Amino acid sequence: MTSDAIYCFDRASVLFSIYPDGLTGRRVIAEISEDALRDLFGATGGGDSLVQACREHFGVIEQTALHHHRRDPTRPVALVTDDFSVSAVVSEA
Numbered sequence: 001m002t003s004d005a006i007y008c009f010d011r012a013s014v015l016f017s018i019y020p021d022g023l024t025g026r027r028v029i030a031e032i033s034e035d036a037l038r039d040l041f042g043a044t045g046g047g048d049s050l051v052q053a054c055r056e057h058f059g060v061i062e063q064t065a066l067h068h069h070r071r072d073p074t075r076p077v078a079l080v081t082d083d084f085s086v087s088a089v090v091s092e093a
Contacts, residue, residue: 005054007047014054018065018077030065030077039081060084 005016013031020028034050037043041061043053054061064084065077 032079
């Protein structure tokens with residue numbers, strides 16, 4: 001699935017949508033930090049690079065976001081570097 005993602009300068013993150021109940025269900029807005037995108041997913045430039053890294057690695061990012069949402073659906077999904085296991089990121093590449 002292609003992610004609809006936007007860079008949010010004031011939050012230092014990329015916002016993206018996840019659909020916990022499938023595409024016909026409700027949409028949840030999640031975010032991933034700039035640091036995670038740079039440290040783990042190869043973003044090297046500005047906002048466009050961050051969004052591109054999010055889209056290129058959306059499979060692992062989406063799965064992590066869904067896991068966080070399902071664990072506690074009342075809390076916002078805000079992913080940081082520590083939310084990802086190194087093995088999951090390496091195996092995806």
